[in-house]
Amino acid sequence: MNYAGVELGGTKCVAILGRGPAEVLARETVPTTTPDETLASLAAVLRKWRSGEGYDALGIASFGPVDLDRNSPRFGHIASTPKPGWAGADVLGELQSAAEVPAAFDTDVNGAALAEMRWGSGRRFDDFAYITVGTGVGVGLIVNGSPTRGFAHCELGHIRVPRLPGDPFAGSCPFHGDCVEGLAAGPSLVARVGSDGVERLAADDPVWESVAWAIAQLCHTIVCAAAPKAIAIGGGVVERQPHLLDRVQRMLVDSLAGYMQLPEGAYVRPPELGADAGPLGAIALAMTARP
DSSP states (O other): OOEEEEEEOSSEEEEEEEEETTEEEEEEEEEOOOHHHHHHHHHHHHHHHHHTTOOSEEEEEEOSSBOOOTTSTTTTBBOSOSSTTOTTOBHHHHHHHHHOSOEEEEEHHHHHHHHHHHHSTTTTOSSEEEEEESSSEEEEEEETTEEOOSSSOOOGGGOBOOOOTTOOOOOOBTTTBSBHHHHHSHHHHHHHHOTTTGGGOOTTOTHHHHHHHHHHHHHHHHHHHHOOSOEEEESHHHHHOTHHHHHHHHHHHHHHTTSSOOOSSOSEEOOTTGGGHHHHHHHHHHHHHOO
């Protein structure tokens, strides 16, 4: 079978056609502007592929928050979001109408987690977590093989954590101030040192201790809540500063203080799929719509 996937991101969207990492048949990138423009462009790509190579199912991995309650009249819509114009956008309805095939819809981080479990650093695991640290901080949390569900999807990037002792930064999240996203995401770095200063930060700059600390506190919460077999951390901030992974692992062990013993080896690890975890997450979701 061929599968079509769409990953919706804050600055760009990626449409992908294929069967997995080794069989990507086509890929197109669309800038994220207004919902009308962006969804129309993505729908045009899906219609083009439908009349060409063809595909059997569609997966949509979207930035959030999104409505994942199948009993809700707003299932498949963007929920409250600081992204101008996108609150209430009917992502699933617009794209499935163009695709005319069964579709699966979830968050971008849940999709990335499922992709890593199928083809990457989470292989052989039923319990796994994927964290992205970029423009925001998101967590895909998979328990017993399925993304966690409740009245909404998890938003662990917005938990409030204690700041590193001595760090006076108040945080940049417009909702929660010094939540993990407000302390560790890209915009928080810009708020700390300025847009020109981020690229000049050395690996031993003290700011990275504060960033690693916030991510380690997030990992502490995930371990205590769900005890996944491993945690993969990706996203632009960590990809550009890979030294953060070792710091986070060390701080996580110190934070647990012997109360819980992590599995041996690199418990905190990079995603094997790298930047492709997101787009391939949409393919992984499509496979759940028609396995």
